[in-house]
Amino acid sequence: MNHIDSFAGRNIGKYLCGCLVGASLVESPEEAEDDDSGSVKEDLNQKQKGLFQIVGTLSNPNGKKMDFPLETYMISSRDEFLQRLLECDIIVFNITEDLSQLDDASWAVSALHSEINNFANPKMFILISTILTWARSKPIDPDDPEIPFTEDDYRRRKCHINFKDHLSVEKLVIKLGKTHKDKFSTYVVASGLPYGAEEGVLHTFFKEAWLGETHALPVFGDGLNYIPLMHITDLASVVQNIADQRPRTHYLVAVDDSVHTLEEIVKCISINLGPGKIQRVPRENIFLRKELTQLDIDYMLVNLRMEAVFLKENFNINWVTQSGLVDNIQSIITEYKQTRGLQPIRICILGPPAVGKTSMSEIICKYYKLHHIKIKDVITEAMEKLERLVKSSEEEEEGEENEEQTENWQEILYSVKENMEQHGGRLDDSYVIKFMKEKLKSMPCQNQGYVLDGYPKTYDQAKELFNLEEREEEDEARGKAPPFDKTITPDFVFSLDASDEYLKNRVINLPESIVAGTHYAQERFLRTLAVFRDLNTEDETVLNYFDEAEIHPLHIDVSKDDDPQYKGTLIQICKVVGESRNYGLTAEELADQEIKAAEESFAHEAKRKDELQRKEAEEAAEKIARWEEWNKRLEEVKRQEQELLEAQSVPLRNYLMKNVMPTLVQGLNECCKVRPDDPVDFLAEYIFRNNPQIE
Structure with a gap:
């Protein structure tokens, strides 16, 4: 499966990994009440060979780790991608959530088709597409526009202007599955708007209703457009049936039995989860909703009546909500709250x-x-x-x-x-x-x-x-x-x-x-x-x-x-x-929180710098004061030392003036008169001979 961490990929993968291969070929207990129990058990033993093993690519490698896939991949090259595809018996490719997957889907089915002669076992390619490739189809009977489209009408379908590439991928998948049916079979599933679990496109209504911050849920336009729906678990069951039965029909419509308008859907959600009221707003207002993608908008504005005849007549589907969202709203709300962790x-x-x-x-x-x-x-x-x-x-x-x-x-x-x-x-x-x-x-x-x-x-x-x-x-x-x-x-x-x-x-x-x-x-x-x-x-x-x-x-x-x-x-x-069981902060609240945190950080940094400058100034002033004090004390010490030296030198000076200086002066005078060759030796000899103490 591609993008196994997306809304559809995650829920379909979870469902399939708990299914036994061939289980959908066996009648349900209700259908087999009149059958011999021994033959049913024998049927199970023959056809149920084990659980599906799910592997797939990731759209977000840093997302929450999932426990159901056997392996997950981050593909770096198409050669590596092809090798992964060849390892699988069934390839489920979803193109309903990410437009970037359109090219990958075309390449994947073409690459597999080119490797048919190297297949060790027959392979199956299931493309999950959207009913929006039917959005501009002309009514079967202009006089009775309420007649629904079925799988038999798929050749006359006209796509929504934004889904031409989806239609091209569908045609390519059907075409490549017609050449070697025994080795490579292909199927296209045109799914209604998927809902259930944590909700997909309808999540914006569920969230707004649950939060209760508005007095009424918005209905864009007149709300009278019919939207084909399909619970995501029921869609997974369709994929299971295709994998088990390999039907001859290669194009299937996957919708439930409901015929709901946008107004009915929104009103049902509002009454059972939110304020209980709806409010019609101009159709153009839907483009102002930041949380809605163009794909979401196209789904909500589609107007189609469709019926999945082949599914009901040939598949053994364990329907979760066959009668639709409105009739099963309480179980859907319970599932939504549990999946999202929204508990009061x-x-x-x-x-x-x-x-x-x-x-x-x-x-x-x-x-x-x-x-x-x-x-x-x-x-x-x-x-x-x-x-x-x-x-x-x-x-x-x-x-x-x-x-x-x-x-x-x-x-x-x-x-x-x-x-x-x-x-x-x-x-x-x-x-x-x-x-x-x-x-x-x-x-x-x-x-x-x-x-x-x-x-x-x-x-x-x-x-x-x-x-x-x-x-x-x-x-x-x-x-x-x-x-x-x-x-x-x-x-x-x-x-x-x-x-x-x-x-x-x-x-x-x-x-x-x-x-x-x-x-x-x-x-x-x-x-x-x-x-x-x-x-x-x-x-x-x-x-x-x-x-x-x-x-x-x-x-x-x-x-x-x-x-x-x-x-x-x-x-x-x-x-x-324990932890909060709420949605947490909105994008605006997160932005405000980041701004507030940044302001607090700037204020704290400015305060820290001011405090540092203040401390540096105080330390500098204290250092200067200490230096001045040290210089004053040094001067005082020097003065005291000078006074002490002068006081200590008085006796010596008196002694020299009395006993040494007279003889020294006489010796210098005598040396000037005589002018000897060695004045110093002469002076020393003179002082020694004329020492008053010796006399």
């Missing part, structure tokens, strides 16, 4: 007042990209939603059903407001739990997950919120703990702990602007803290509930974390929760 992270943060639950929740939400759930916000959002529904229904006033629904919403809104008035602005637990359940079951919380900030507060609240109502009474009668709703129950529970003294000091040191109007006011805080301690000394506490549900809370003493950003606490939480 549900966290509950509990603890006494002023322990830092909200601050910690905000930090966790930012780190993991989760939704911050606070009771006050949930109630406000629910009230606004009710008011919006009542208002919109009153404006529409269409039919009795809408009127009844309007009255129902008005009744709920009235009862909620009345309940709040009766309880001094507070809402009864039954309403809070109802609103909280709706929030936790909303698509954003189901997709990314949430951080539940300080709720539930009691055992009963947790029980009402998370337990499954249907089986609760039955399980209680049997003495069992009733099962909880796993779709909304937290996966991780963290209890932030601190002493009362620590909490009081923390509140005292808070700015007045933060304390004013909150429960941090002195008397209110002490009362709230006392209530919390009372609730958590009983046998049935909210932490007991999670313990019974086998979701054991982790206790973290925040008083040991001196960092105002709770880095120590965050590290402990991240060790338990």
Whole structure:
């Protein structure tokens, strides 16, 4: 297989490496119910000789290592490529994802054809192409454009303007397979838009819906164009059947039974994974989407009706989604999330007042990209939603059903407001739990997950919120703990702990602007803290509930974390929760992060240089000061030495002036008179003879 690390290559390769050779020739258990079991087993023993062994080339040698291929190659020359092709019995060449593979496909099938006489075994070449080579085909019956194209019509197909080269490769593959059919058979599979697993072309819609950052998914143009689809696993099954059966038909259409328009596809994804709404945008806007390639755009704008008659009549395909994407959307979404590793992270943060639950929740939400759930916000959002529904229904006033629904919403809104008035602005637990359940079951919380900030507060609240109502009474009668709703129950529970003294000091040191109007006011805080301690000394506490549900809370003493950003606490939480299960940073966020990192690096470097210059200046000034001080001390030492020498020389000078200098002067005068040949010897002799001490 070429580019075995691409979307199609990876998924087809994974499927084939788990298939027994010849398995598709044997009827499925459902089809063989009336057959003799012994004959079926005999058939299996004869035809199933082993698993397919997959080898292939890589498009990205530095990508994630795959465990299913027997070998992977980085081809440096076409001679080496041909040698690899000759080692294989079946060559699957995909030209639907990378335009650079068109030339390689033409060369590969031509090179193999030229080596037919050297084949040790018969070989098969399967080209995976696209239905876009049919995009401009004229209707079979102009009076009935809904009649679908089939394999029998492939000679009259007209390609999309951007797919002329694809059509040329298809024709070449078919042509070269007609000369020596016993040694070299070729097949072309015109695949519908491939989807499934991590999603291919449709990934942009799945990602946008899952992230939930837009109020509606875009439908480009009127959205009434029909797009033939094919699940990638079903496409792999088609390849398996071709490899096993070697059919006489050399051109096959691979599409499922669905007849979906772009609008139906996008709407289905939006309802089941995203905001639930679609929005028609001008057709030209599709070209402004940076994440879409020209191939993706061509797929989304194609308008074709096709039917895979040969597949349904002759192949034994274990269909994953024969009826199409819309009918199987839940299983497709589950597969998409699992393949992409997109699992919700549900966290509950509990603890006494002023322990830092909200601050910690905000930090966790930012780190993991989760939704911050606070009771006050949930109630406000629910009230606004009710008011919006009542208002919109009153404006529409269409039919009795809408009127009844309007009255129902008005009744709920009235009862909620009345309940709040009766309880001094507070809402009864039954309403809070109802609103909280709706929030936790909303698509954003189901997709990314949430951080539940300080709720539930009691055992009963947790029980009402998370337990499954249907089986609760039955399980209680049997003495069992009733099962909880796993779709909304937290996966991780963290209890932030601190002493009362620590909490009081923390509140005292808070700015007045933060304390004013909150429960941090002195008397209110002490009362709230006392209530919390009372609730958590009983046998049935909210932490007991999670313990019974086998979701054991982790206790973290925040008083040991001196960092105002709770880095120590965050590290402990991240060790338990693990890595993010989100998409990670977008290209824009990565760019912003790089710019921010670069700015921080420049600022740090400038600060380091300024600090270095400051230190150098200080060292230079200190050096000059030390030098001046040293010179002063040296001068002082020299002066003291001079004074000492002068003081020590006085006796000697007096002695010389008294005893030596008179005789020396007389000797010099006498030497001047006599002018001897050796003045020095004469002077020495004179001083010796006239030494006053000898006399």
